[in-house]
Amino acid sequence: MGLLYTILNGVNTTDIFIGLLTIICSYVIYFYYKHFTRINPFPGPIPIPLIGSLAIFLEDIDAWFYKLNKLYGRDGIYELNIAGNRQIVITRAEYIDKFLVNDGSAHIMRTANNGLLDLFDLHNKGVGLNHDYKHWKFNRQIFSQAIMPLSLTNKPSNILNQLFEEMANYWIDLKQKDDNGSIIDMSVWMRRFTMDFISLLTTGKHIHSMYHYCQKLKDEPITKEMIESEEFADCINTFVSDNQIIFVPKILRGLPLVRPRVDHLLDNCGRLYDKLVEIIRKRRREIEKSIINGEFDTNTKQLDLLTSLIVANTQYDPHPQKNLDPSILRPMTDDEIRGVMFDAFVAGTDTTVNTFCFALYYITHHPNVKKKLLEEIETVFKDDPTKPITLEDLEKLKYVEAIIKETSRIRPTVSMISRYTNRPDEIAGYKWPANTLFIMYVRGINNNPLYWKDPEKFIPERFYNSQEIHKNSFSMFGGGLRMCLGRKVAIIELKTLLASLYRKFDVELVDMQAPVKVETSTITVCKELNVKLIPREKNQAKH
Numbered sequence: 001m002g003l004l005y006t007i008l009n010g011v012n013t014t015d016i017f018i019g020l021l022t023i024i025c026s027y028v029i030y031f032y033y034k035h036f037t038r039i040n041p042f043p044g045p046i047p048i049p050l051i052g053s054l055a056i057f058l059e060d061i062d063a064w065f066y067k068l069n070k071l072y073g074r075d076g077i078y079e080l081n082i083a084g085n086r087q088i089v090i091t092r093a094e095y096i097d098k099f100l101v102n103d104g105s106a107h108i109m110r111t112a113n114n115g116l117l118d119l120f121d122l123h124n125k126g127v128g129l130n131h132d133y134k135h136w137k138f139n140r141q142i143f144s145q146a147i148m149p150l151s152l153t154n155k156p157s158n159i160l161n162q163l164f165e166e167m168a169n170y171w172i173d174l175k176q177k178d179d180n181g182s183i184i185d186m187s188v189w190m191r192r193f194t195m196d197f198i199s200l201l202t203t204g205k206h207i208h209s210m211y212h213y214c215q216k217l218k219d220e221p222i223t224k225e226m227i228e229s230e231e232f233a234d235c236i237n238t239f240v241s242d243n244q245i246i247f248v249p250k251i252l253r254g255l256p257l258v259r260p261r262v263d264h265l266l267d268n269c270g271r272l273y274d275k276l277v278e279i280i281r282k283r284r285r286e287i288e289k290s291i292i293n294g295e296f297d298t299n300t301k302q303l304d305l306l307t308s309l310i311v312a313n314t315q316y317d318p319h320p321q322k323n324l325d326p327s328i329l330r331p332m333t334d335d336e337i338r339g340v341m342f343d344a345f346v347a348g349t350d351t352t353v354n355t356f357c358f359a360l361y362y363i364t365h366h367p368n369v370k371k372k373l374l375e376e377i378e379t380v381f382k383d384d385p386t387k388p389i390t391l392e393d394l395e396k397l398k399y400v401e402a403i404i405k406e407t408s409r410i411r412p413t414v415s416m417i418s419r420y421t422n423r424p425d426e427i428a429g430y431k432w433p434a435n436t437l438f439i440m441y442v443r444g445i446n447n448n449p450l451y452w453k454d455p456e457k458f459i460p461e462r463f464y465n466s467q468e469i470h471k472n473s474f475s476m477f478g479g480g481l482r483m484c485l486g487r488k489v490a491i492i493e494l495k496t497l498l499a500s501l502y503r504k505f506d507v508e509l510v511d512m513q514a515p516v517k518v519e520t521s522t523i524t525v526c527k528e529l530n531v532k533l534i535p536r537e538k539n540q541a542k543h
């Protein structure tokens with residue numbers, strides 16, 4: 001202690017300054033030495049020590065990636081450094097094959113987990129950001145067991161029909177007396193709609209977020225339910241729009257620009273987790289009560305998702321699994337269910353909202369597409385605009401499906417999908433060490449003129465003949481072992497929504513000149529889409 005005191009006592013400000021400067025210079029030299037001697041050097045922006053590419057913090061991520069793709073993506077591979085992490089960006093369909101196959105577990109992880117996943121209790125919870133292979137496998141198996149059978153039933157369509165009717169009535173209610181239609185921000189309404197949908201699908205309970213939003217628009221007195229409902233919607237939106245901060249390296253957590261954002265998101269997630277756990281515990285008690293009373297129906301294939309998750313791998317499981325690794329044949333804890341429910345709300349709401357809004361934007365800008373869409377609706381539903389939509393009807397809506405795919409090709413809401421290697425591998429003809437992070441740049445591949453003629457043109461007919469589509473040149477739901485678990489439900493939802501909307505309303509953009517307003521975090525979000533909805537007269541669907 002005495003020696004340390006003597007040393008420190010003899011140190012003046014200049015010495016401290018010189019010491020710090022030496023440390024910083026040594027780090028910068030070390031950083032650039034590592035950078036210029038890296039394995040498989042590819043073109044890309046020159047990184048700044050600790051920060052990597054500053055542009056990612058200053059520009060919209062999607063717009064920045066699009067620009068980089070034009071600058072560096074010509075040969076199908078380039079690289080970036082984000083907050084000190086090297087990322088290899090792939091823009092050719094031929095190079096992503098290994099990430100999209102279902103065998104092996106070499107490319108199963110999505111992130112390096114050197115960020116703050118643990119702090120948010122996401123590193124071994126749920127599915128989407130789960131970094132722990134064993135826990136991910138267990139959660140994925142049970143989530144899949146619960147959601148896939150649902151998409152084979154009319155349950156999602158029935159909920160969607162009921163919710164669409166409700167929403168259409170609010171829209172008509174909001175119409176000004178002398179106006180021929182209602183002007184609404186579709187992106188906000190769709191967020192409330194998908195929230196109500198996912199809640200009904202997962203818990204069987206209506207949280208009335210559309211109703212509360214409508215009350216708010218009509219300036220009705222604010223009630224406790226309205227506040228709670230808006231808070232829940234805000235928590236989901238905040239997580240969707242601000243979650244990149246979770247991937248900032250731990251070492252940067254205390255920085256003045258980082259700390260408040262992390263604390264804000266932590267507080268947000270805390271409230272969301274508490275709400276979800278409250279819902280789960282309540283449902284568990286309800287199930288226990290119905291079992292005691294002999295009222296629990298194990299034969300039904302139409303349990304809501306939450307009930308399926310609670311009874312999975314118990315004697316009340318309606319889809320008992322055999323021939324599986326015994327370590328994943330156990331029931332889930334409340335915390336594990338919370339992780340999966342969190343995924344359903346976070347991964348299952350905004351993705352659909354944005355795809356739907358982008359589709360409307362393109363349909364309104366392409367009268368020929370709108371005409372064919374209306375003709376298909378007319379053919380399938382004849383002149384009955386009220387008949388509830390069934391799975392059978394959805395099967396027939398081929399052009400609607402092509403519109404959804406073409407929208408996702410040209411403007412994917414998930415424009416980047418990452419994979420992290422846990423062992424050395426050969427990708428794009430190069431040998432890579434373990435722990436390399438790859439980004440499949442979906443928007444670049446989906447719009448690459450190598451695979452698509454006139455890629456910038458909106459032509460749904462491209463998807464009529466799937467054999468003509470180059471392998472891996474279109475991705476909406478990713479692929480391989482981590483492929484989207486909600487893909488079937490999402491397609492049901494999008495098709496039902498588009499058909500229901502155009503059966504009942506004519507849709508016009510309020511500003512046809514304005515580009516679509518987007519903001520990117522891990523997904524590309526439609527920030528605003530102001531539309532005018534004009535109720536259709538009977539038999540008017542063709543125009």
Ligand code: HEM
Binds near residue numbers: 486
């Ligand atoms: C249009 C709507 C949707 C789009 C475009 C979409 C897209 C995606 C994509 C690209 C992935 C990553 C796949 C990969 O890494 O290969 C993903 C993962 C996932 N999605 Fe979706 N999704 C949509 C709707 C939904 C819905 C409705 C749900 C649930 C109700 C859902 C649940 C999930 C989950 C849980 C994962 C993580 C799977 C894993 O990591 O194992 N998604 N989604």
